[in-house]
Amino acid sequence: MPRIVRMRGLLATSIGVTCAAALALPLTSPATAAAVRPAPTAEAGTEAARAAALPGSTQSLPLTPLTRDRALGSADRGTRRTDVHRFSLLGVVWDDPDAALHGRVQVRTRPAGGDAWSGWQDVETHNADHGADPGTAERTSGHVRGATAPLWVGDSDGVEVRVHPDASLPAGLRLELVDPGAAAPVHVPVAPRSRALPATATAALSKAERSASAANAPLARLGATKIPALNREQTQRELGTKKAGKHRAAPYIGPRPSIVTRRGWGADESMREAGFRYTTTVKAAFVHHTATGNNYTCAQAPSVIRGIYRYHVRSMGWRDIGYNFLIDKCGTIYEGRAGGVAKAVMGAHTLGFNTNSMGVAVLGTFTSAKPNSATVKAIARLTAWKLGLFGANPKGKTYLKSGGGNLYAKGKNVRLNVISGHRDGFATECPGKQLYGKLGTARSTAATYQGR
Structure with missing residues (x-):
């Protein structure tokens, strides 16, 4: 029965x-x-x-x-x-x-x-x-x-x-x-920064939806389905890093890429635990593959992400989706774990190295299949911007303290590439041999985007 x-x-x-x-x-x-x-x-x-x-x-x-x-x-x-x-x-x-x-x-x-x-x-x-x-x-x-x-x-x-x-x-x-559900996200029009959105555009947001969206202020308006791309000069200006006169700051940061928000891919915010958890900084990015297979279209990518989200929370018992960002085969970048794409959100992606890092997962399996150029470029664009916010060099090395795993004992300071593969911190096949082999290209391209 x-x-x-x-x-x-x-x-x-x-x-x-x-x-x-x-x-x-x-x-x-x-x-x-x-x-x-x-x-x-x-x-x-x-x-x-x-x-x-x-x-x-x-x-x-x-x-x-x-x-x-x-x-x-x-x-x-x-x-x-x-x-x-x-x-x-x-x-x-x-x-x-x-x-x-x-x-x-x-x-x-x-x-x-x-x-x-x-x-x-x-x-x-x-x-x-x-x-x-x-x-x-x-x-x-x-x-x-x-x-x-x-x-x-x-x-x-x-x-x-x-x-x-x-x-x-x-x-x-x-x-x-x-x-994963098939509901299309609500469209919120993009308005000039000098104008507020109509009250009707945000009135339907729940408390959890409003909180998740507000975490991305001032990058996007409340209820936005996408964070718009900026060129490098606009990105620097937004951060207030350019100074008047001859002498000005020369930050190493890539242009902000367009990012589909959680509202954009249709996250049910009532499913995750309330509130956000942060780490101190972002010193490294770990690249993953989701191992979900490659039999999806780019139009299905939001559904794949909703499925992973529900599996992580309902089936595996996590507080939210584990990855900080996800990227599909068309190079579209998606916000992952809630808390703000420009902030040091604590993820659940690389066992032992979630502190002071971020996790970027490419939708697919790359053990034998090769990632396309759009995917690798998206990894470079995202890391050039996000690592640049925290002063990290994509071609550089950094130290992270292990929280415990099968490669490094808890408490050990480990020297890692600023852009690492999941297997660098844990003995695993992830992110797949083919994607792992492209990380060198992603590092050099990201550094170029940063102006290094």
Whole structure:
């Protein structure tokens, strides 16, 4: 029988699958889940209406034994479901964030409204290297779970997963099916700085939306979906770094790139934890790939980000999306974790090195696929500007103190490239061999943008 469980305020459906007959059990619909909530106050009712405008859901399905390997003392696990709600992104999670899944996870999906199944795809199982540092409030919240990397599969309504272990599997294995929602963000017109936006343009913002947007002042107006690009002179003028007369400051900072805000990609601000957390400065940028696959279009990128956001928060138990910025295959830059794109926001991206750094994730998998020039250029443009705000040289070296990981002990001062790959701080494949090989180009291009 279906049973309803509450996970951090989210009503999720957990369906026991013990035999073939169980596959016919229906999932609880989102409407049914919403119906059991307490009667809202006027303010809560407004928040509920806003949440309804940003649809999205997570289905959690336990993985049950399929076969048993007596030598390992562990069973293959999996499930096959053809009665699920539509989803576009998936991953496997388990209870203990410190436990590793040693084995192979494969999935195949059925496109929504279709009959043909996809081929089997591997899901990246080594994902613990992305996350909050050991001992931090986010890591020790009691909500964090172990997880594979999320995989983007496109609009689907059927799924089959199989997990073959190389050792005993962690407890509580379940498949997470994420619907990122399809609502388009509200457009807020760009007005001259001397004019205020109409009250109607910002009146519909919730408290959380207003807070996330206000963190980007004065770069963009409240409720803006995009932070506009500036040339280098405009960027320097905005920072007040140019002085009158012959002698003027010569800051090394690249022109500010255009950045799609959280409102621009449709973030449901009610889902993350309230408030923001900051580190002291930004001395380095760690480049990642999301390992979500490359089968997305640029028009789908906001949906991919909403899916990752929901997976990080609802499935993995983080306070917000882990990365500070994301970049798609067309070179579009997106704001990640809330708190202000020009500020030193504490992320959860490079285990052991989240303090005084930022995480930049490229949407896709670059183990064998090569990133295109638009992606590499976007990395350079973003880092030239953001690192320049904090006086960092993209071609230089810096020291970061390790918070603990599998390469460097906690407390060790580590010399790193100012633009590093994730694997420089943790033994991992991320950001993939092909993207990692382009970081030298990104460093030199970013330095050129800074005028070095």
